[in-house]
Amino acid sequence: MLSIVFFAQTREIIGQGELTLPFESAFSDLEMLRAHLANTNDKWDLALTRDKLLVAVNQEMSPWDTEIKDGDEVAFFPPVTGG
Amino acid sequence: MLSIVFFAQTREIIGQGELTLPFESAFSDLEMLRAHLANTNDKWDLALTRDKLLVAVNQEMSPWDTEIKDGDEVAFFPPVTGG
Amino acid sequence: MISVQTADFDIATLYQQITARENNPLGYGAIITFVGKVRDFNLEQEVSALSLEHYPGMTEKTLANISQQAMERWPIATPIIIHRVGELAPGDQIVYIGVASAHRKAAFEACEFIIDFLKTKAPFWKKESNADGDNWLNERESDHQAADKWSQDTSE
Amino acid sequence: MISVQTADFDIATLYQQITARENNPLGYGAIITFVGKVRDFNLEQEVSALSLEHYPGMTEKTLANISQQAMERWPIATPIIIHRVGELAPGDQIVYIGVASAHRKAAFEACEFIIDFLKTKAPFWKKESNADGDNWLNERESDHQAADKWSQDTSE
Numbered sequence: 001m002l003s004i005v006f007f008a009q010t011r012e013i014i015g016q017g018e019l020t021l022p023f024e025s026a027f028s029d030l031e032m033l034r035a036h037l038a039n040t041n042d043k044w045d046l047a048l049t050r051d052k053l054l055v056a057v058n059q060e061m062s063p064w065d066t067e068i069k070d071g072d073e074v075a076f077f078p079p080v081t082g083g
Numbered sequence: 084m085l086s087i088v089f090f091a092q093t094r095e096i097i098g099q100g101e102l103t104l105p106f107e108s109a110f111s112d113l114e115m116l117r118a119h120l121a122n123t124n125d126k127w128d129l130a131l132t133r134d135k136l137l138v139a140v141n142q143e144m145s146p147w148d149t150e151i152k153d154g155d156e157v158a159f160f161p162p163v164t165g166g
Numbered sequence: 167m168i169s170v171q172t173a174d175f176d177i178a179t180l181y182q183q184i185t186a187r188e189n190n191p192l193g194y195g196a197i198i199t200f201v202g203k204v205r206d207f208n209l210e211q212e213v214s215a216l217s218l219e220h221y222p223g224m225t226e227k228t229l230a231n232i233s234q235q236a237m238e239r240w241p242i243a244t245p246i247i248i249h250r251v252g253e254l255a256p257g258d259q260i261v262y263i264g265v266a267s268a269h270r271k272a273a274f275e276a277c278e279f280i281i282d283f284l285k286t287k288a289p290f291w292k293k294e295s296n297a298d299g300d301n302w303l304n305e306r307e308s309d310h311q312a313a314d315k316w317s318q319d320t321s322e
Numbered sequence: 323m324i325s326v327q328t329a330d331f332d333i334a335t336l337y338q339q340i341t342a343r344e345n346n347p348l349g350y351g352a353i354i355t356f357v358g359k360v361r362d363f364n365l366e367q368e369v370s371a372l373s374l375e376h377y378p379g380m381t382e383k384t385l386a387n388i389s390q391q392a393m394e395r396w397p398i399a400t401p402i403i404i405h406r407v408g409e410l411a412p413g414d415q416i417v418y419i420g421v422a423s424a425h426r427k428a429a430f431e432a433c434e435f436i437i438d439f440l441k442t443k444a445p446f447w448k449k450e451s452n453a454d455g456d457n458w459l460n461e462r463e464s465d466h467q468a469a470d471k472w473s474q475d476t477s478e
Contacts, residue, residue, distance in 0.1 A: 005221070007219060007220075007291060008219055008293075008302055009291075009302050056221070056224060059223055059224035059227055060224075060227075075289075077289060077291070078302070078305075079304075079305035080286065080288060080289050080290055080305070081292045081302075081304070082218070082220070082249060082261070082285065082288050082289075082290020083202055083249075083260070083261050083285040083288075083290070083309075
């Protein structure tokens with residue numbers, strides 16, 4: 001299983017904060033996973049537009065070509081604005 | 084009158100913190116005043132060695148060629164070490 | 167010390183901690199602190215509330231990593247980094263960074279490095295509420311420039 | 323606010339003052355503070371006491387001038403500068419500088435500018451007492467370099 005989490009605007013547009021997904025080789029890297037999720041519907045497509053979207057694997061910021069594996073936690077979120 | 088004050092090592096070597104002196108045109112700039120005071124005795128000469136000595140006129144750090152006038156307050160002291 | 171919390175923090179208590187012997191075994195005497203607060207009165211637009219979301223777990227890891235990087239780069243005691251989350255009001259404290267060193271330049275640099283990296287790397291998101299509704303804040307280019315300068319800067 | 327005093331200072335009270343509306347009318351939310359303390363435990367040589375002499379009158383004028391320069395150079399609220407004089411013990415606080423700005427970079431720079439100039443321009447002198455007797459501290463070249471860099475630095 002993959003654990004997927006969303007934060008801030010991304011979470012709000014999608015309308016949920018988390019989901020789990022059986023791992024498939026069809027989305028074995030972050031870009032493939034993003035495209036797969038964006039395909040869900042128009043809202044998900046908007047929320048997961050790659051422009052300015054950030055992604056973390058197992059709580060580490062990662063580039064889009066990062067490979068993922070069963071059991072990973074993947075987070076999608078907009079640029080951070082703390083401090 | 085000139086009011087002369089000394090601080091820190093300068094004060095300790097000279098053995099006094101202040102004095103007043105009738106103003107004379109013979110020491111109309113800071114270097115002339117320093118030389119005049121240094122002439123007092125060996126201790127004053129040592130304390131007022133120009134190397135690393137700083138001088139302020141009316142509580143403003145001043146270069147050695149600054150002219151002084153009757154009524155000024157002149158301070159001699161070593162480099163500052165606060166903070 | 168790292169803490170992500172909803173509760174407010176007390177700068178006097180944190181100052182005691184940063185100077186306490188267990189945190190600062192060499193008795194470093196130069197202490198720099200940074201506090202960031204919600205803007206109290208904004209002349210252009212009244213901000214009535216601020217909501218801070220974060221990514222639990224990743225936030226703490228990121229802050230610990232930034233703290234570690236600062237300690238490898240400068241001769242400092244363990245920094246204190248506190249960041250609040252949840253609902254905040256104008257004037258409320260948001261973030262505290264405390265750094266002690268024997269050298270003030272190192273303490274200034276390490277403190278600025280930590281806040282610059284926190285602003286661009288730590289997963290916090292701010293949402294402002296005002297008369298016009300809610301707005302997620304945009305990232306600021308100036309924050310990225312501030313963080314980037316630490317990769318180019320080769321001075322101590 | 324400038325104060326040269328024998329009494330200790332309380333950083334919590336000073337923090338309230340730097341953020342208070344009368345001092346910080348625009349509600350600046352980035353607050354940097356610097357505290358310098360007498361080294362508490364020196365591995366090389368035990369310092370048992372520190373005596374701070376100053377030039378009354380000139381000290382206050384110099385600090386007011388440094389404060390004014392900082393306010394002309396950066397968009398900051400009135401800085402707070404406190405410096406103690408007289409007899410101090412290891413661990414005692416010596417100096418406090420508090421600066422508030424809307425921009426953290428301005429607050430960091432102004433705070434560092436003030437302490438760099440204080441160290442090289444304000445008429446304070448430190449005398450350390452240890453097992454070997456009394457020693458007036460020497461000026462440090464690094465302090466002069468730190469102050470000089472503000473004349474060369476043309477960045478904001």
